[in-house]
Structure formats: C-alpha cells, structure tokens
Amino acid sequence: MQMKMSPFMDAKLSDICISTSAAPTYLPAHNFKNQDSEGKIHEFNLIDGGVCANNPTLVAMNEVTKQIIKRNSDFFAIKPMEYNRFLIISIGTGTAKNEEKFNAKIASKWGLLDWLTYDGSTPLTDVFSQSSADMVDFHLSAVTQALQSQDNYLRIQDDTLTGTDSSVDIATKENLEKLSEIGENLLKKPVSRVNLENGLFEPLKTGETNQEALKRFAKILSQERRLREMRSPHTKKPF
DSSP states (O other): OHHHHOGGGOOOHHHHHHHHTOOTTTSOOEEEEEEOTTSOEEEEEEOOGGGTOSSTHHHHHHHHHHHHHTTOTTSOSOOTTOGGGOOEEEEOOOOBOOOOOOOHHHHTTOOHHHHHOBTTBOHHHHHHHHHHHHHHHHHHHHHHHHTTOGGGEEEEOOOOBOGGGGOSSOOOHHHHHHHHHHHHHHHHSBOEEEOTTTOOEEEOTTOOBHHHHHHHHHHHHHHHHHHHHHHOTTSOOOO
16 A cells, blocks of 8 residues: 555565564664665665564554545545454464563562573563564454454464474574474464453364464455455446
C-alpha cells in the first residue's frame, strides 16, 4: 500500500530481508539506496523492526485502517474500527521456553552486565522483545473476543523452543532443517489462544489444528476475492 504512494520504498527483496534480520548485537545494521521514478536517490539505514514492533500485527492493521480512512477503493463500506470485519493471521517466529531461570530476588542483585546476560540467557533483551510481542497478542485476543469475532484471529506461535532451536543467529543447514521440521509440526498442533486471565498461550478445545484453521481462512479469502471481482467495474463480465 505504501509503495503506491511512495514508489521509492519498492526496495529489493534482498535488502528487505537483510534489514529485517539486522537484530542489534546479532547482525549488523544495513544500509542501502533506492532510486525513485524521478531519479532521486533515497538512502535507508535500518535495523530489525522487532526493536519497536516485535509482533507487527497491529502495524499491518494500522496500514489497513489508514487505507479505510482514505476511502481506498479496494475496501468496501467499512468503518476504521470495525475490527470484527478484519481477518487476522499472525505467525510468530518462535520463542524460547519459559524456564524461569531467575526471579525478583535474584534480579534485585544484578548489575548492568547481569541484565545483559545471565545463565545463558539475555534477560533485558528477552523482557523487551517478548513483552512487546505478547502485549499485541493479548490486546487482539481481548478485542476480538469482546467483539465476538475471535474466530477471525489466528495466532500461530511455538513458545516451547529450547537450545539452538530458539537461537536467532545459527544458520547451519542442520538448524535450518530443524526449524523447518518445527514449522511442519506446528501446523498439526491445535489452534491456541492467550488466556486473558493468566496470560498463557493455551490450546483451544475446539479440536481445530493450525493447518485446518489456515484452510478455513483461505476459503474465506477466496470467497471474498470472487465477491469483490464480481462487484468491481474493472472485472470483465461474461456475455
């Protein structure tokens, strides 16, 4: 959507991938330049967007909301805050299992270095990244349930990773294959949702798997697309 308004943001996929992977302390920041249709050079200096939006679901929803406010012709009559009309798929990249390695008594004695690294973990980084992602999930779960549209929100996440599976900078063939296997297995697991009482990510009792939920969403999207094409003045109608 932004590229229609700002064509210079149509960057190479390689630059986008390197930039969004540039997590501080793990991978270097990325610099690249892009040229717009008028020949003007635009420079980008980027790091991983997870620093400000570790779960970018709300960012995506805000982009849609902005287009609704601007009365984009791609959107039919809908109010900006009609979240019950939104279909939301949020796919996490996996998080380390909560092993409760420390508590307030232990942390109260920490200095700067302990907050940066303790017993093989990175407490300060974990607190900021995981809390920002969890708060987005908690917010959307609460909103969709309040609007009785919780079936329109699908969050797929594995929060049980351990060892190298939860690392962000081990790109060996073995580890990448293991991550692919984890993703395949995640499809077979039941749909889960954050418990608004205790904040835990728990499987639902509906019996629906993530794979089945994705197929259900795909069917809804396919039907919606056909409906829009029928209504669109740009679609060629059969004689």
